[in-house]
Amino acid sequence: MTNFLPDKNQRIVVGISGGVDSSVAAYLLKNAGYDVHGVFMKNWEETFSPGYCTAEDDVCDAKDVCESIGIPLHTVNFSKEYEARVFSHFLTEYRAGRTPNPDVLCNREIKFSELAHFAKQLGSRYVATGHYCRRVNIGHDAALFRAYDTNKDQTYFLNAITQQQLQMALFPLGDMDKPQVRKMAAAADLITSDKKDSTGICFIGERNFKAFLRHYLPAQPGLIVTPSGEIVGEHDGLMYYTIGQRQGLGIGGLANYDDTPWFVSDKNLENNQLVVVQGTENPALYKSCLIAGQLNWLRKPAVDGMTLTAKTRYRQDDQPCTIRYLTNDKLSVRFDTPQRALTLGQYVVFYDQAECLGGGVIEETLVDDK
Known part of the structure; x- marks a missing residue:
């Protein structure tokens, strides 16, 4: 299956994040003869956490990359859209004791919705990103295929986009692996060639997660119990824990138990209890x-x-x-x-x-x- 790219000389908008992947995506398209425009999206307005590194560093890197490649860079602010359609859902899910995946919603609601709309205003039918995956045409439909680099494949995060959104999407890195991408960035003298991959919450970044979540949702401490109801500790709030979690439980030195690690197996929302079991392979x-x-x-x-x-x-x-x-x-x-x-x-x-x-x-x- 061939990774789709449109006919040459068309305008293509590339979401430039200030990272190496989107930088190389733009570089490849420019060298292939497309009229490339970069767009840097600001989707989060910092309201606390003094000293946290904001998007300013990323936008500086994005400007440097676009100047090196020789393409214009546009900056847009989708913070209101992000808060209404991604972050509000994120908080609702945590409030209900579930563990959401905001990266999936970011792609559907921001990158391939708001950015795609902006691309149309710039006269482009296509939005390209640095995702590791392939878009393949099957008849009149677009299909999403795994990337050549299966270790970096990101189709998981694109599962919720629509067919219409996929029809606009381009993934120039689909046939490359990460070492190739970094090597190409270095050869092109792009400032992002050795930049660390971004982690943390989509568009918000790395945080002290408990402190960040506590700023928006009140913590409700409660008891940590075994499946039989025996109390073995106290939790800081169910929203801070996820199923299978081992670290941060603070359970130890119990008289009736050995040193086998404890893991979260369930959340009892009605009683505000965190249920835990011992052993990596515990059937629970x-x-x-x-x-x-x-x-x-x-x-x-x-x-x-x-x-x-x-x-x-x-x-x-x-x-x-x-x-x-x-x-x-x-x-x-x-x-x-x-x-x-x-x-x-x-x-x-x-x-x-x-x-x-x-x-x-x-x-x-x-x-x-x-």
């Missing part, structure tokens, strides 16, 4: 089935009873599974092998070999659906 950490809703299919819906593979988190190996529709917008996913630490609010993303079909939000987990 594994579930065979999940219920997913808010389904999105990139090209065409998967067929009821279809055997596919799925990921329930980024970088996870593909897991064979069978899907069954419960409604048009909800299905059950039964895995061939029980899965560790399935987490409410995260996405389950489906694949048919190299093609990413789409995904849905994990709404419920079950030991077995039979």
